[in-house]
Amino acid sequence: MSGRIVLHLDMDAFFAAIEELLHPELAGEPIVVGADPKGGRGRGVVSTANYPARRYGIHSAQPISEAYRLCPHAHFLPVRHGFYGKVSERIMRLVRDAGNYPFEQVSIDEAYVEVSKLASLSKAEKLARELKEKIFEQEKLTCTIGIGPNRLIAKIASGRQKPDGLTIVAPSDTQKFLDPLPVRELIGVGPKTEERLNALGIKTIADLRKFPKTALADGFGKFGATLFEQARGRDDRPVEEKHEVKSIGQQTTFAEDTNNRGLLLKTLATLASDVHGQLQAGTFLYRTVTVIIRFANFETHTSSHTLRKHTESIATLKAQSLKLALPFLQSRRKMRLVGVRVSHLLPKTIKR
């Protein structure tokens, strides 16, 4: 595939930016959206911090207790998913309706648009500027856009200049754009893989490019081949609105670790019926039930069972959840989290 132009749009500090709009009096002050810090004793993590808060070293996924230590006077606000979802819907509609381009929303605040048919980077740039303007006009929120010859480059490009940025990488500049970047920028390279690559002397994408395909395949399996391609700026994943749901689940972390049987059983039952509610809302049948248990020391286990046929029964879901959890409960060890997930979903409309 040649001559592609892909645009990646990423809202800036989305949750925190929305909260700023709802609390104009907090303008310019550090805002942390996430778990309740409970005076430094809270569990949970930072969901999003605004830029003033980031200057204190606060960032997404950081333990909320740590964020509290870094900046106790920040404004700590709870996550209001429903509200952000509504704002997201309006923004995504605007982007989707910006033209008849293949569009793919990848999360509450991120989307790709395939604008290959514009056939020129300057036209794509113009569209990007228009999108940024329209979103700001309508929602008073800023976003960052990356444009590149495929999803990978567009995504990395948008990550380069934030907030309110626009980065365009021409096909001919792709390699020189990638080479100096740390391998952590690549899709699917997290802390563990970064560590492993670093141990091989691979720090930058230029380093990665020197590694033979076979060596990468040996060390990283299927992902090795993807790494090889990514290092060369290649990515042929299409932009398409799709996404069938594969699983539905809920989990909860207790305010304090517990081995209280009554509480554990009650929590599992509640999770099971909440999951069932979502199942019904989406009119799905399920076939596999998985229970997730996390002990106080963070050791995490799953136990699952696949039924002989699909069902929508809530009684079965509850019974299976309890049955799967039982061996863990017998241990009497304290737990910090329990969860229930269903998979092997089947849309109900297909009657059998």
Added chain:
DNA sequence: TCTGGGGTCCTAGGACCC
């Protein structure tokens, strides 16, 4: 300093079938 909640995808071993 402990580490959320919603997900997806990959791997590896064992069971089972032909």
Added chain:
DNA sequence: TCTGGGGTCCTAGGACCC
């Protein structure tokens, strides 16, 4: 007495993403 190969499904765990 020793011992195939391929394919699919299930289960458990782990890495990663937002």
